[in-house]
Amino acid sequence: MHVSGLLTSVLLAALLLADPPADPPLPEVPAGVVLEETRYPDGSLKTRQETRRSRAGGMEVRGRRWQYDPSGRLVTLSTWDGPFRDGPWIEYARDGRVTLQGSYKRGARDGTFVHYDREGTKQREVTFRNDRREGLLQEWAAGTVVLEETYSGRPTGGRPPRAAARWLA
Numbered sequence: 397m398h399v400s401g402l403l404t405s406v407l408l409a410a411l412l413l414a415d416p417p418a419d420p421p422l423p424e425v426p427a428g429v430v431l432e433e434t435r436y437p438d439g440s441l442k443t444r445q446e447t448r449r450s451r452a453g454g455m456e457v458r459g460r461r462w463q464y465d466p467s468g469r470l471v472t473l474s475t476w477d478g479p480f481r482d483g484p485w486i487e488y489a490r491d492g493r494v495t496l497q498g499s500y501k502r503g504a505r506d507g508t509f510v511h512y513d514r515e516g517t518k519q520r521e522v523t524f525r526n527d528r529r530e531g532l533l534q535e536w537a538a539g540t541v542v543l544e545e546t547y548s549g550r551p552t553g554g555r556p557p558r559a560a561a562r563w564l565a
Contacts, residue, residue, distance in 0.1 A: 418468070420444075429459060436466050450478070465490075477502070489514070501526075 419441045425431060432455070434442045446459030456478045463472040469490055475483030481500035489495050493516045498509035504527035511520040517539060523531040529547040536542060 420462075420464075420468075420470070423460070425459075430455065438466070440464070440466055440468055442466075445476070475500075479503075498524075 429446045445457050445461040447455045448458040450456040457476040461474045473486045480503035487496040499507035505524035508523050513519045522533040533545040
């Protein structure tokens, strides 16, 4: 067996025998809210979400939801109202940097969505209304705006909204 193969086997065995990562501290929750958790097969935390009793009598996600990768890193922080994304939505890179920040309203993108590159620099910013581009879209390269598009109107006959684009670089 090659040294690298042996090293890989030793590292894999160490990972399998290691304890799952420690859970992040519990957040404060309002009265009437229950925190539910799901776990990966190794016991590490997969999701933590705020649930409330629904009108039908069952429990449903209403509030914040944290999603973690198997190593315990936060991947997504979102807000839900029953089956719908509703409120802030943030996605994180492995090193904890924000890669996407936006907002939903009753399941549809609504508001400004900002995408960041690996260095944490703003890469794209686009505004949505009811899950459709509306208003200004901007893209950056090396910290400089290189594209601006303005979207207006609603789609008709299956066509996308009209856009006026201007390349700046």
